[in-house]
Amino acid sequence: xxxxxxxxxxxxxxxxxxxxxxxxxxxxxxxxxxxxxxxxxxxxxxxxxxxxxxxxxxxxxxxxxxxxxxxxxxxxxxxxxxxxxxxxxxxxxxxxxxxxxxxxxxxxxxxxxxxxxxxxxxxxxxxxxxxxxxxxxxxxxxxxxxxxxxxxxxxxxxxxxxxxxxxxxxxxxxxxxxxxxxxxxxxxxxxxxxxxxxxxxxxxxxxxxxxxxxxxxxxxxxxxxxxxxxxxxxxxxxxxxxxxxxxxxxxxxxxxxxxxxxxxxxxxxxxxxxxxxxxxxxxxxxxxxxxxxxxxxxxxxxxxxxxxxxxxxxxxxxxxxxxxxxxxxxxxxxxxxxxxxxxxxxxxxxxxxxxxxxxxxxxxxxxxxxxx
Amino acid sequence: xxxxxxxxxxxxxxxxxxxxxxxxxxxxxxxxxxxxxxxxxxxxxxxxxxxxxxxxxxxxxxxxxxxxxxxxxxxxxxxxxxxxxxxxxxxxxxxxxxxxxxxxxxxxxxxxxxxxxxxxxxxxxxxxxxxxxxxxxxxxxxxxxxxxxxxxxxxxxxxxxxxxxxxxxxxxxxxxxxxxxxxxxxxxxxxxxxxxxxxxxxxxxxxxxxxxxxxxxxxxxxxxxxxxxxxxxxxxxxxxxxxxxxxxxxxxxxxxxxxxxxxxxxxxxxxxxxxxxxxxxxxxxxxxxxxxxxxxxxxxxxxxxxxxxxxxxxxxxxxxxxxxxxx
Numbered sequence: 001x002x003x004x005x006x007x008x009x010x011x012x013x014x015x016x017x018x019x020x021x022x023x024x025x026x027x028x029x030x031x032x033x034x035x036x037x038x039x040x041x042x043x044x045x046x047x048x049x050x051x052x053x054x055x056x057x058x059x060x061x062x063x064x065x066x067x068x069x070x071x072x073x074x075x076x077x078x079x080x081x082x083x084x085x086x087x088x089x090x091x092x093x094x095x096x097x098x099x100x101x102x103x104x105x106x107x108x109x110x111x112x113x114x115x116x117x118x119x120x121x122x123x124x125x126x127x128x129x130x131x132x133x134x135x136x137x138x139x140x141x142x143x144x145x146x147x148x149x150x151x152x153x154x155x156x157x158x159x160x161x162x163x164x165x166x167x168x169x170x171x172x173x174x175x176x177x178x179x180x181x182x183x184x185x186x187x188x189x190x191x192x193x194x195x196x197x198x199x200x201x202x203x204x205x206x207x208x209x210x211x212x213x214x215x216x217x218x219x220x221x222x223x224x225x226x227x228x229x230x231x232x233x234x235x236x237x238x239x240x241x242x243x244x245x246x247x248x249x250x251x252x253x254x255x256x257x258x259x260x261x262x263x264x265x266x267x268x269x270x271x272x273x274x275x276x277x278x279x280x281x282x283x284x285x286x287x288x289x290x291x292x293x294x295x296x297x298x299x300x301x302x303x304x305x306x307x308x309x310x311x312x313x314x315x316x317x318x319x320x321x322x323x324x325x326x327x328x329x330x331x332x333x334x335x336x337x338x339x340x341x342x343x344x345x346x347x348x349x350x351x352x353x354x355x356x357x358x359x360x361x362x363x364x365x366x367x368x369x370x371x372x
Numbered sequence: 373x374x375x376x377x378x379x380x381x382x383x384x385x386x387x388x389x390x391x392x393x394x395x396x397x398x399x400x401x402x403x404x405x406x407x408x409x410x411x412x413x414x415x416x417x418x419x420x421x422x423x424x425x426x427x428x429x430x431x432x433x434x435x436x437x438x439x440x441x442x443x444x445x446x447x448x449x450x451x452x453x454x455x456x457x458x459x460x461x462x463x464x465x466x467x468x469x470x471x472x473x474x475x476x477x478x479x480x481x482x483x484x485x486x487x488x489x490x491x492x493x494x495x496x497x498x499x500x501x502x503x504x505x506x507x508x509x510x511x512x513x514x515x516x517x518x519x520x521x522x523x524x525x526x527x528x529x530x531x532x533x534x535x536x537x538x539x540x541x542x543x544x545x546x547x548x549x550x551x552x553x554x555x556x557x558x559x560x561x562x563x564x565x566x567x568x569x570x571x572x573x574x575x576x577x578x579x580x581x582x583x584x585x586x587x588x589x590x591x592x593x594x595x596x597x598x599x600x601x602x603x604x605x606x607x608x609x610x611x612x613x614x615x616x617x618x619x620x621x622x623x624x625x626x627x628x629x630x631x632x633x634x635x636x637x638x639x640x641x642x643x644x645x646x647x648x649x650x651x652x653x654x655x656x657x658x659x660x661x662x663x664x665x666x667x668x669x670x671x672x673x674x675x676x677x678x679x680x681x682x683x684x685x686x687x688x689x690x691x692x693x694x695x696x697x698x699x
Contacts, residue, residue, distance in 0.1 A: 039624070041522055173669060201669040207416060207614060207629050210409035210548070211663035211671075217542075218402050231524045235618045242533070244542040263526045263620055 027070040028063065028324070030055065030311065031095030033086055033110060034102040034125070035078040040229065042259060044102045046301025047124045048073055051099050053291050054311035064318045076101055080109035087113035095119065096324050099310040102303065104128030105175040107140075115139050118326045120333065122313050124306035127253070128179060132350040139326070141333055141351040143309040143342065150252060150274050150358050151183035155191050157274075157360050157372065158223050162248060168198035168221035170212065170236070172228030180227035180252050197221050202232065209236050210243070217245040226251040234264035241267045248272060253358070257302045261366055271363045276306070276342070277356060278370045285341035309340035309356075313347075395665060405543055406664040407657060412548040412617070414656025415555035419610030420633035421640070421648040422562065423482075423603025429579045429643035430599050432498060436505040437485050438607060439630020440512035441478050443623065445608030446615040447516060449474040450527050457528070467530045474608045481512070482604025483597055491593070509630075517623040524622045527615040551613045558606055559649060566645065571598055579643070635679050641692025650690055654678075 032051045034044035055069045063069050074090050076083035083106035090098065091113055098114055098121040101107040107126040114121050115137065123131075123142040131137055132146060158164045169185060171177040178201060188194050197219040202212050213236060216224055224240070224247045226233050233255045240247060249271045251260075256275030261268045279285050288308055292300040314329075316336045321328035337346050342356040361368040396403045420442050427435045449470040456466045489508045493501045529547060537546040566572040577585040578595045586592045614629070615621050633652065640651025655675060662674045682690065 038522065039524075039622075200667065203628075203668075203672055205624065205628055206671075207632060208409070208413045208617065210412060211406060211660040212668050214402065214405045214409060215664055215668070217405075218399070231620060231622075234524075234526075234620060238619050239545075242541070242545045242547070259523070263524055265526055265528070265619070267619075 026067060028065070028067045028318075029070050029072055029094050029096050030314070031072045031074065031090035031093075031098045031100070031119075032307075033074045033076055033083065033090060033098060033100030033106075035106070036073070036075045038077050039231065040078050040103065042301055043125060043303060044075070044078075047100070047102055047303040047307040049292060049296065049300065050124065050288075050304040050307025051311055053288055053295070054308040056291075057288075058311065058315055064315045065323070069315075074100075076103070076106040076110065078103040078106055080105045083107070083110040084113060086110065091117045091119070097314045097318070097329075098122070099124065099307060099314070101126060103176065104131065104179070107131060108137075111137050111140055120314060120317070120326065120329055122310035124303045124310050128175065129183070132352045135350075137351070139330065141313065141347050141353075143306045143313065143340070143345065143353050143356060144276060144303075145357050146352055147180055147183050147252075148187075151180065151187045153358050153360065154184055154225065154250065154252070154274050155187035155194075157272075158188075158225070158250060159191055159194055161360075161372070162223055162250075162272075164194060164222040164248075166195045166197045166219070166221045166223075168216050168219050168224045168247070169196060169200075170198070170216070170224060170226055171201050172204045172232055173201035174204065174228065176254065177226075177228035180254075181225065184225055184227070202236075204228065204232050206232075209239055212236070213239045213243055213245065216240065216247060217243065221247050223248045223250050226255065229254045230257070230260035230263060234260055234268070237264050237271060238267035253302075256361065256368060258299075261363055261368065266366075268363045268366070272371075273361050273363075273368065274358045275361055275368070277359050278361075279305070279342050279356075282341055282343060284339065288341055305341040306356075309338065309342050309345060312338050312340050313345075392665075401543070402664070406660045408544040408548065408552075409664075410657030410660030411653065412544075412551050412656070413660060414636075414653035415551050416610050416614050416629065417633045417636045417656055418555060418649045418652035419558065419606045419613075420629060421637040421652045422606045422645065423600075424634055424637040425640070425642055425645060425648035426575075426599050426603050428637070429645075430575065430596055431490070431494070431582075433490060433501050434505065434634070434642075435485075435490075435600075435603075436502070436630070436634075437489070437508035437512060438603065439626035439628075439633070440509050440516075441482050441485075441604045441626070442607040442611040442629060443516065443621075443626030444481050444512065445474040445478040445604075445611030446527070446621045446625065447520065447611075447623075448477040448608075449530070449612040449615060450525060450621050453528065453530060463530075463532070470530055471609065471612055474612045475605045478604040478608030478611070479601045482600040482607075485512075486597060486600040491596075509626075513623050513626070520623065522623065524620045527619050527621050529616040529619060530612070531616050545617075547613075547617050551617060554609065554613060558609060562602070562606065562645070565602070571595070575599060632675070635675060639679055639682055639689055641686075641689025644689070644691045647689055647691035654690070 032048055034047050036044040055071055059068050072093050072095050074086040076086045087110035098119050102125040104126040120139050127147045129146050129148050131140055169181045171181040233251055237249050251273040253275045255273050289300050316338050317329045317332040320332035333347055345353050345355040348354050359370050360372045362371045423438045452473045453466055453470045485508050489504045531547045531550045534546045574590045574595045636652035636655045637648045640647030659671055663671050
């Protein structure tokens with residue numbers, strides 16, 4: 001009986017192996033992973049919409065290698081453990097290339113699965129340095145600049161343009177926020193001439209932030225840097241203003257966008273943040289923004305255009321390679337130059353984007369305006 | 373052994389106190405700011421903790437859906453204020469109506485939750501009612517998320533930055549001051565309700581002995597409903613006030629606030645009304661002090677450590693009744 005079961009199990013396994021090629025059907029399956037539920041859903045939804053519209057455009061032109069593209073969407077809720085399950089599901093559903101994920105922690109976790117499955121992944125939003133700089137994720141590319149590039153820009157802007165002497169670094173204890181502030185600390189130390197008077201983490205979603213605000217005030221920081229997302233940032237900014245604390249608030253791309261300015265309202269005025277370059281004059285950028293407006297009756301969100309570029313990059317690599325072979329496609333990724341909504345972009349040897357960097361923005365009259 | 377424990381506690385407190393006094397003398401304004409910040413936070417905890425402790429006092433149920441009642445209060449105020457604001461109503465009227473509707477809606481929800489989720493389980497094991505409470509909490513969270521939006525919504529403060537308050541605004545904002553004052557007023561009113569009114573007397577009687585109370589002609593069901601309604605009303609006030617303070621609302625704000633208020637209630641001695649207030653203020657002020665003088669990263673760790681320490685020395689909380697006297 002036992003050996004019968006073993007044989008049966010073996011038979012079933014073999015069937016699965018032979019069944020695998022059956023997936024290579026008439027369509028090319030593109031998996032999209034990211035956060036589309038919970039607090040951070042706006043980020044992930046903007047990315048998925050970018051993928052959707054890119055696929056529509058490509059399919060209208062005949063798809064990739066003459067095959068139509070089919071979209072598979074997964075939700076990782078920004079949680080690494082969910083991301084692994086979700087990635088496994090995408091792979092078993094037959095995804096042949098991946099766009100995603102959004103949260104860096106989730107991307108790192110999920111990429112174990114994609115790497116083993118031999119799939120290329122291009123992320124529109126994950127900015128953690130380790131993803132590219134450690135060399136552990138050879139199949140990973142991204143159309144957004146990495147955190148180190150952002151920290152470099154932040155620290156030199158704070159020193160040279162804002163002429164700050166003392167900075168307070170505050171973060172939300174998360175992968176993204178704390179990582180960003182640790183990098184900022186590293187770059188400030190490298191730059192020299194700036195004293196870090198405070199380095200603190202706060203509980204995200206806390207009932208009240210007045211104690212940390214008093215602490216910032218006591219530290220007499222000229223600039224308060226924030227590593228984290230828009231909701232906590234707007235609470236802290238408004239308390240800083242209400243308590244008449246004289247410090248300039250400076251955040252990363254987590255607070256770029258209308259989400260922050262609507263939440264913080266009048267208190268957002270004068271806040272600085274670094275975010276992706278403003279490429280809103282690019283013709284393709286305008287064209288796909290209009291498509292988004294038409295399809296969803298609202299303005300595109302934060303990672304919409306980056307996600308569009310992800311799909312373009314994958315499609316171009318497949319066309320150049322002439323097949324979906326992993327090694328050929330990966331080699332093509334490094335060689336291609338893509339006319340994307342972010343301008344003409346390529347990838348360096350680490351898989352980081354070339355040609356789409358960060359700029360500094362400031363809120364003026366309730367809107368982020370580029371200042372450098 | 374117990375003596376040794378106490379000695380050790382006193383020694384630690386003494387050392388901490390010594391360093392504390394040095395810090396306080398070095399910067400007394402900062403100390404004052406932290407105390408006031410802690411009072412604000414403690415006041416909010418107190419407004420929510422009252423609901424936990426009153427309900428526990430009467431039916432020995434930990435009403436985990438209570439944090440959601442607080443959230444619904446804030447949500448209702450947001451909706452009423454936005455609609456009336458669009459119609460261009462006078463801001464004084466908006467404040468009054470927003471508070472009134474928030475209290476009304478929260479009371480209605482508190483009342484209904486009790487009737488649907490707890491009343492049928494009145495004679496069931498306590499664990500069943502507890503699970504029912506957790507279920508209700510999840511239900512209300514998801515219901516608000518689906519009916520409204522998962523995103524944070526801006527909450528325009530209903531309390532203006534009073535001109536006369538400007539000189540003090542850097543120490544404590546007008547909103548924070550309003551929170552503390554409102555809480556004190558609510559506490560006094562509640563104290564009077566419990567002490568001097570007929571329903572208050574009935575509540576105390578029911579808390580002491582439910583069966584005996586019903587034998588002497590008290591309508592226990594009505595008393596329980598009233599308790600839920602009163603607790604919901606104070607939570608709603610807390611919800612609206614904190615929304616004014618931090619300027620945003622979403623479906624999830626009740627979770628953390630509810631947990632913290634629950635800790636505060638246990639700290640003070642669950643079942644005791646003055647205990648809940650005291651526990652909340654202790655928790656709020658010590659959290660604020662800890663963030664101010666040590667590391668905000670460990671604020672929550674610290675809150676729970678205090679809870680554990682107090683429960684080791686006083687298992688029934690600061691003002692809680694000794695368990696043995698009940699048996």
